[in-house]
Amino acid sequence: MNLKSITVLLTAAAVPVFAGPLGYALCQTGCNGLAVACYAGAGFTFGVALPAAPPVLLACNSALGGCMAACAVVALTPTL
Numbered sequence: 001m002n003l004k005s006i007t008v009l010l011t012a013a014a015v016p017v018f019a020g021p022l023g024y025a026l027c028q029t030g031c032n033g034l035a036v037a038c039y040a041g042a043g044f045t046f047g048v049a050l051p052a053a054p055p056v057l058l059a060c061n062s063a064l065g066g067c068m069a070a071c072a073v074v075a076l077t078p079t080l
Helices: 003-013 020-041 055-076
Strands: none
Touching (some): 020 055
């Protein structure tokens, strides 16, 4: 049996697994990095409470929420 045949057999026998906690954590880290960049681009510091949020920060928060929701899908998506 040559290397190509072995590779094909191993690939066919691979069982899909879920990305799980590690994939979810990496995704959320990316989302938070983008939120920090969004806040910095608007001239604010991420994590600092303001009495009233300007519209640009509401947009950053909305994007962060959408990104975090997509992370839930990443955690449940089967991978090889």
